[in-house]
Amino acid sequence: MFSEPDRLLTSFILRLRSGTLDERGIDPSGLYWEPKSFLNTKNIIRCLISLLNWLEPKCTKTHKLIQNDFRSVLLYSAWYRKNINDFLGHTKSFKNCTLSYKEMNYCSTKTHLVAEGDAVAFPEETFKNLFFDGFSTQRDLRISIRDKLILLLMHGGGVRESEAMSLWVSDIELDPLNSNAALVKIYNEEQGVAPYGWKSNRGGNSRKLFLKEKYGRVPRVSMFNTEHLGWKGGTIDHKDGYIIVNWFPSYYGEIFLRLWKIYHQYRASILCNHPYAFISFHKKHFGFPYTLNAFHQNYKNALKRINLLPSKHAGYDPHGHRHIAI
Template sequence: MQTVKVIAKVVHDNSGVFTEVPVLLDENKHVIKPLLDYTLKLKRDGRSHSSLTKLIKAAQLLLEYMVSNMECFATPQSMFESFSTRLYTGTINDEGIDPSGLFWLPHSPSVARSHIYLLTQLTDWLAENQGIEPMNPVVKADDYTQSLNYAAWYRKKQHDFLGHIKDQHINSTVQFSRSIQGKRPLGKKKQAAVEFPEHHFKAFYFDGLGAALDRRVSLRDQLILLLIHGGGLRESEALHLWLEDVVIDPLTPNNVKVRIYHPEYGDAPNNWRGQSGKTTRAAYLKEKYALSPRNDFLGTKRVGWKSNYTDADGYLEVYWFPAIFGEVFSKLWREYTRFLIGIDRNHPYAFINFHKDHIGKPYTLNAFHYSYRQGLKRIGLKPCKADGLSAHSHRHSYGRRLRRAGIHEIIIKKCLHHSSLDSQIVYTAPTAKEVTANLNAATDKLSNITDSVENISPPSWEVLTQYGFNDIDPYNLFTGKSSKLGKSYDK
């Protein structure tokens, strides 16, 4: 079956309101209805666009495999078992040919396992709602799998904030597993996030983004750069900024307070209340501009929203560090907003397009990434995520800057708008260069230690707690040189 993935606008009733979701078309250009129904369910449940796209890709592979091997299997389960194997091995034999015509290369263990999981959820839903036989049923787990299930259950219980008031008995599901689970991916240590090279920032700000021929373009892109580099925002969050979201800081007149509101549930500006009594940004956009929030769109108009953690009233507060970034932003903002006078904007977004064919329209992520690459090109650099030359690397720079300044982990969590201390590990972990420098310093210190041990006395409690207790306090919440919640014994 030759299938094609497209973006569909689904209208449910006479209101004319539509829902955009990815769908598959068969060879007759008909939508594959069961998959559409399941995708709409996930959309209603709040699944992200990337999750829906991964599901569609997995379903497309399964359908192609089914058609190419229609007569080979007696049961859906045996077909799914073989399909899962081919995800890992590919379909090209040792002679370099593939009679099935699929010509799949082997998928990585993590991608293959993700496809198996998504398709298992899909076929479970189809079995429940359409009466088909499940392709990946639940079976009695072997001893090894039961041990892993128990370890997972125990870890979840240990990290459950309300676990002490829940049933402490082992859940019976520990004894069961899926018939097909996929290979366990290779365990990897979290890779330290690569930050934007600080020694390039000044040139990039002035001679990169600041050298655009149109002054309005320079100001717009420099303002976004300040938000992501000096305020730690994701670039997508910066594009959700409205003009009303920037106000003078009452404590520091030369600085400004910037708040990025949730595109749907954040409060509308100026205490607005709609005709129906609603006060959210989604209601404001619909009633004032007949628009939907930008995270509801698909394609180039879409601007996603990742953070599940906001401050009061549904916004992310920008915490400038150092504060000079906020002062520079304040100065540029006054100049930038003067350019907006006289430009028709049928929307409230602060950052707009200045191209003559699209002037006044909301600035898109694709357009910003293009301007970003052009800015790097002007100072002789090429975009490279591994070298920190990407827009998101500025958020990494912000996190590392906070850590190097000795800011407590709880404060860093607040600044990065993370819901968990674990989330910021990738942003604040030491770099390979820092590890090497510390080891070299330790080597020099070691060489100066005398061989005499006569005067060594038993260590005090304060000294013992400097090194933590990994068995009972693995995250150094109360012990260690940089305890997160307890007293620090760092001398």
Template sequence: MAAIVKVQAQVKTDHSGSMIECPALLTEQGVFEPLLDYIVSQSHIKSLPWMNRVVLACQLLLEYMEVNRGLFSDPSLLFQSFVQRLSSGTISKQGDDLSGLYWLPRSTSNVNQLLSALNGLTDWLSKNNETLSLNPFEEASSHQERLNYAAWYKRNQYNFLGHIKNNALPELMKKVRKVRGKKDVIKVDGDAISFPENLFKQFFLQGIGSSRDKRVALRDQLILLLMHGAGVRESDALHLWVDDVFLDPMNSDSVMVRLYHPEDGKAPNNWRGRKRQSTRAAYLQEKYHLTPRNKLTGTARVGWKTKIVDHDDNYIQLHWFPAYYGEVFSYLWAQYLLHLLPLERIHPYAFVSFSKNSLGNPLTLNAFNQNYKSAMARVGLVVSKPEGRSPHGHRHAYGRRMSNAGMDIHIIKKALHHSSLMSQSIYTQPGVRDVTLACE
């Protein structure tokens, strides 16, 4: 089977000199252009994880097409078989695989994600190749010909992955994808997904707080407080700038923390750029020649999922619950700044590395997660998402804590910065222990 390799591409789309960095596929014929065109067309609105998912889905489909060349005359049947193999794997009961793919069975949710990614790709190909016919296929690469045929078949036969056009709503509602993933099992949020409240003090003091480097202990305790006491994701915390922490006018022993959108958030201190811009993206570019962390690739990238902001300056206001978490944060923040401010930094981020080889650089998610794992080991435990002992478990604990306190669901929605009440159900519905106690 010809190798199909995922690579990181830099694409020049104009004369500005600025390059778009995105994943791509490299085949025997070179870069697989239909996929790259699709990724580039969506790069300004889609995240890197989405790009990686589309590239993986396309890679798997092309690999399946390659080993089954000439076997299917109908692309719809080929795709149905492809989806079946994603679910069941390609290895026989005897442990061999004549196709050479050696795919293990994938979960229903993962298959559905890959199917959704391919839906978007083939919809886009169908829509943007209006003049496509079967004739040019002789000049196209084998991979491109097969994918183009799939898009052509879809547009002309109402088949392959389904058919979407600008129809009236009643007519559109009658249509479904011809090839669909299985319905996933319905998951409920039990006690396991929330970080155990009775473990937090020990983990905070003896786990995170007992790092041999005092600076690391302070930094990671501050991040942990943001997650556990204010409900932020670990990725959100790493977007914090030093200028985003303010004295609380209502409580002199506490602080207010604002997390600004990494691109569209307002720059600090009423900054204005040469072109009168005032966004953080412009500030980073003009002052530090940096790109917002959510637009980077590799280990330097830090995602941003929050879509709801609290202010026209594009920030979310964090809310401490209980309130004393804000006072603890304030106390530790003052100590942390004594270690941070003397460092030579060429960026505005608050949480930095104290390792010798990367001293002063923005802290990466990988580094924090490794520290989290080491801290868990110091209290004799291991990281476990099913048991809630993971960074995201603290956000669940925050939402569950508010729910157990009897807070109005609209207040909880505001504190978690969700776009809908449905989004927070996984954080606030009763856990397994709640149901057990109610039945006694």
């Protein structure tokens, strides 16, 4: 099916991550691969590199030509990744590339971190006013409680707005160390483990596969519409692919649980074709996952109710809640 090695290798790696079935369960290739986790994909690529290293002194001339095709593709990919973030990278030539397999393996699996810069914290003395007055004058109580829950996750839990919006109903539990507080887990939708011990017929248990088979959806990080949510990644707390929200001060976790119990009654009464905790109550999008655009608009309206205007410079911005004023 592939006349060029680079297309073959690119497709191979892509299908490891995404699987070969489309949203309708159709697979023209006949492989019926389920999506692999990030770690499994990385290990398979490393095994392929090791295999080529092992074959080098043993292969025949014909095999050598085949191997060299793959070697050139892998080396070029590593060279590109190494120089794409270099200011003068475009002036360098691949012909002069002398990367070893060790360097190539490092470049192909390295995670590039981006600094967020010096963000201004939301003024602590203003938060109480925003929480009680800004978000408490909604016509619909469900909207008020939903937005307060997201606000608590950002301000008291230090999570990003996109991380809060990605929560599933199953991600919120009672804290075993404090039954009056909520234990909230933020999962990576591609690498995280599906809830309730779910597994596919072939034994897969990723959230990405769970969304595809149960709801015919893709993770929101992979969407290109208004439902899209970013994911900056970071260190996870558990092998199942999640981070735990650490409340500070701890009473924010207790406030969250009280509001969640009320909100969950509303959420459970609505039939939704998705597992997301926060949904829209607008008549045109009723029951659909809550979007960042809608939250931003409600956040701006809440600021206006307490006579404030959105301002990143002053910290009056959703991102400002992740930072502590010093």
